[in-house]
Amino acid sequence: MTFKDKIKFVRQNMKKNRMRIFMTVLATAMASAFLIVLASVGFGLHDTLLKDIMEQDTINEISIYGYENEAEYREINDQDISYFETLDNVRSVTRRNYLAQAIHYQINGFELSNEYSESQFVHFPSEQKAGMTLAEGDYPSKANEVVVGYHFVDQLLPTGLDPEEVYDEQGNRNAGTLFTEDIIGQTLSFEIEKYDEDDNVETKAFEVVVVGVTEEPSREWAVDTTIYMSELFQQEIEAFTEARNGNPYAFEVTDQEAERTYEIVKIYTHSLQQVEDLTTHLSEENYYAYSVANEIRQINMLFSIAKAGLIFIGTIAVLIASIGIFNTMTMAVTERAPDIGIMKAIGANPKTIKQIFLLESTYIGMIGALIGTAISYLISFAVNLGIPLILEAVFDDQLPEGLKFSSIPWSLVAIAITICLVVTIISGSRPAKKATQIDVLKAMRRDI
Amino acid sequence: MITVKNLSHHFEMGKKGQKTILPVLHDINFSVEAGEVVAIIGRSGSGKSTLLNLISGFIRPVSGQIIINHTEVSTFTEAQFADFRLDQLGFIFQNFQLIPSMTAYQNVELPLILKGMPEKDRQALTKQTLARVGLGQFHNHYPSELSGGQQQRVSIARALVLNPPLILADEPTGSLDSETEASLLDFIKQLNQELGITFLIITHDKEVAKIGNRTIELQDGKLIEGGQLS
Numbered sequence: 001m002t003f004k005d006k007i008k009f010v011r012q013n014m015k016k017n018r019m020r021i022f023m024t025v026l027a028t029a030m031a032s033a034f035l036i037v038l039a040s041v042g043f044g045l046h047d048t049l050l051k052d053i054m055e056q057d058t059i060n061e062i063s064i065y066g067y068e069n070e071a072e073y074r075e076i077n078d079q080d081i082s083y084f085e086t087l088d089n090v091r092s093v094t095r096r097n098y099l100a101q102a103i104h105y106q107i108n109g110f111e112l113s114n115e116y117s118e119s120q121f122v123h124f125p126s127e128q129k130a131g132m133t134l135a136e137g138d139y140p141s142k143a144n145e146v147v148v149g150y151h152f153v154d155q156l157l158p159t160g161l162d163p164e165e166v167y168d169e170q171g172n173r174n175a176g177t178l179f180t181e182d183i184i185g186q187t188l189s190f191e192i193e194k195y196d197e198d199d200n201v202e203t204k205a206f207e208v209v210v211v212g213v214t215e216e217p218s219r220e221w222a223v224d225t226t227i228y229m230s231e232l233f234q235q236e237i238e239a240f241t242e243a244r245n246g247n248p249y250a251f252e253v254t255d256q257e258a259e260r261t262y263e264i265v266k267i268y269t270h271s272l273q274q275v276e277d278l279t280t281h282l283s284e285e286n287y288y289a290y291s292v293a294n295e296i297r298q299i300n301m302l303f304s305i306a307k308a309g310l311i312f313i314g315t316i317a318v319l320i321a322s323i324g325i326f327n328t329m330t331m332a333v334t335e336r337a338p339d340i341g342i343m344k345a346i347g348a349n350p351k352t353i354k355q356i357f358l359l360e361s362t363y364i365g366m367i368g369a370l371i372g373t374a375i376s377y378l379i380s381f382a383v384n385l386g387i388p389l390i391l392e393a394v395f396d397d398q399l400p401e402g403l404k405f406s407s408i409p410w411s412l413v414a415i416a417i418t419i420c421l422v423v424t425i426i427s428g429s430r431p432a433k434k435a436t437q438i439d440v441l442k443a444m445r446r447d448i
Numbered sequence: 449m450i451t452v453k454n455l456s457h458h459f460e461m462g463k464k465g466q467k468t469i470l471p472v473l474h475d476i477n478f479s480v481e482a483g484e485v486v487a488i489i490g491r492s493g494s495g496k497s498t499l500l501n502l503i504s505g506f507i508r509p510v511s512g513q514i515i516i517n518h519t520e521v522s523t524f525t526e527a528q529f530a531d532f533r534l535d536q537l538g539f540i541f542q543n544f545q546l547i548p549s550m551t552a553y554q555n556v557e558l559p560l561i562l563k564g565m566p567e568k569d570r571q572a573l574t575k576q577t578l579a580r581v582g583l584g585q586f587h588n589h590y591p592s593e594l595s596g597g598q599q600q601r602v603s604i605a606r607a608l609v610l611n612p613p614l615i616l617a618d619e620p621t622g623s624l625d626s627e628t629e630a631s632l633l634d635f636i637k638q639l640n641q642e643l644g645i646t647f648l649i650i651t652h653d654k655e656v657a658k659i660g661n662r663t664i665e666l667q668d669g670k671l672i673e674g675g676q677l678s
Binding site for chain 2: 005016309342343346348440
């Protein structure tokens with residue numbers, strides 16, 4: 001008997017009791033939909049979290065916090081930077097230091113206190129290689145040229161303005177409090193301090209020119225008000241303070257602190273896989289290395305466990321539905337016993353009879369799983385559309401953009417259909433075996 | 449075509465531990481040549497139906513040998529016998545044994561489907577066979593829409609469709625009136641003469657038995673006439 005004929009035969013048989021088959025398929029579809037929707041929550045939240053991480057600029061980035069072996073702990077120095085640059089798959093090694101003073105910037109009648117911004121000394125060539133891009137302007141070519149963060153201008157306030165006068169009652173900036181001129185070419189003035197052992201302060205005025213503005217950060221909530229200074233300018237400040245990074249307390253600096261070290265060191269690779277490999281390698285070399293790969297690995301592990309748990313709970317629903325399939329198939333075998341007897345009498349092989357009944361239970365499972373999958377997609381769509389609206393209405397709060405409560409990847413559909421098929425085949429196997437054991441003579445006498 | 453040697457059979461009756469043996473057939477020996485129409489007659493309980501069921505493979509003999517078309521079938525597994533039945537045997541039953549949810553066409557087509565024949569070939573063969581038994585106009589009729597004689601013709605068409613060398617008939621006229629019975633017996637004779645099909649017919653009716661070239665008579669499970677081995 002060909003497979004096509006078996007399918008035809010199964011479909012003919014199923015038409016004999018449409019209502020019972022419909023109810024069994026419905027139960028299977030509901031169970032399958034329950035499994036998929038339940039697990040889709042795990043997949044949805046996992047996707048959202050991963051997407052959130054991936055959207056960060058830090059995906060191919062490894063942060064190095066220091067070096068420690070059994071003998072010592074130290075910060076990253078120039079030797080380490082040179083070593084990192086020799087490693088395979090390293091695209092760039094950026095190194096930054098904070099200006100070690102609270103600075104009050106003046107710019108054309110406006111001011112910015114260090115409270116709202118930070119000043120960093122950066123190595124611009126490596127930053128460019130790492131992917132730092134400018135929204136406007138150029139990178140510094142002279143010592144007294146700087147790049148400012150995208151939101152730097154927003155933090156400028158007219159000199160001497162009472163902070164309470166900045167915003168109106170609706171929370172909008174009052175007219176005249178915004179710096180409306182082109183920031184490029186503007187001169188920032190500020191003073192650097194230096195203390196001696198008797199706490200006497202000496203100050204020196206510096207001026208830098210803004211030549212560039214960085215790109216807006218990819219994450220909506222991120223605010224970049226940093227002033228990026230070149231290493232050449234760093235040397236000018238250090239020449240005055242006589243200590244690294246403009247530290248005003250040169251007399252307190254130890255020999256070890258006098259060595260050039262870096263507070264923010266980041267290694268950039270070409271891919272996430274290289275990040276993983278390099279992080280492992282650097283950790284083995286006693287560097288404190290951290291990357292998103294570590295976070296992703298932990299998140300993946302956590303969500304894999306959660307998803308497996310949800311699929312397991314969903315499988316219980318499928319197992320309950322399989323009782324219905326078992327019942328339906330047992331009744332089908334009993335009802336069709338005379339027909340099976342006739343078929344066996346004229347030469348149907350027991351294997352063929354078994355295959356027909358197994359195919360029927362599989363067919364029920366497959367239709368149920370497919371309908372369940374379609375229902376799941378509808379529910380998933382409704383959940384993603386409705387739940388944010390409900391939550392926003394109830395909690396009066398904006399949910400993060402791109403938040404997905406439910407996601408149904410093909411792998412989940414494949415898992416659900418496989419579970420459905422395996423369970424339905426198992427539940428149909430006993431009735432199918434019973435069909436092969438039907439006694440021809442009893443069946444033809446209608447004794448079964 | 450058929451050789452039965454030293455065939456004995458009994459049924460075990462009752463519950464486990466309290467079983468009694470009910471002997472049915474004792475040391476049966478006979479043979480049927482190809483192209484013969486042989487009638488097995490006997491009273492009710494003589495063992496003739498059991499003999500046919502043993503030859504058909506529906507039950508297994510306790511002892512003895514059954515050889516059909518040079519193949520010893522008494523040692524076959526259920527699956528082997530099923531394949532053998534499909535290839536070598538046709539069946540005509542007293543109660544026709546048609547599948548009620550299938551049309552005349554589908555009932556006749558069933559052995560061809562089991563054989564795995566392509567649909568196109570099946571169509572031609574099924575139509576041809578139904579036409580041969582005079583039911584060319586009844587393709588789409590269900591068994592319940594046909595008379596007893598017509599149902600038996602569908603049953604014959606189903607037995608014939610794979611062109612088996614041997615047809616086993618169990619009381620083929622048992623459910624028919626005398627007029628239809630005569631017509632059916634004529635048709636069996638015609639098939640035997642035209643196609644050379646061997647028929648082994650079980651009947652209690654001596655008039656029906658006259659259709660045969662030879663008669664084998666059973667009484668209380670023993671063969672009392674026609675038991676020669678070739």
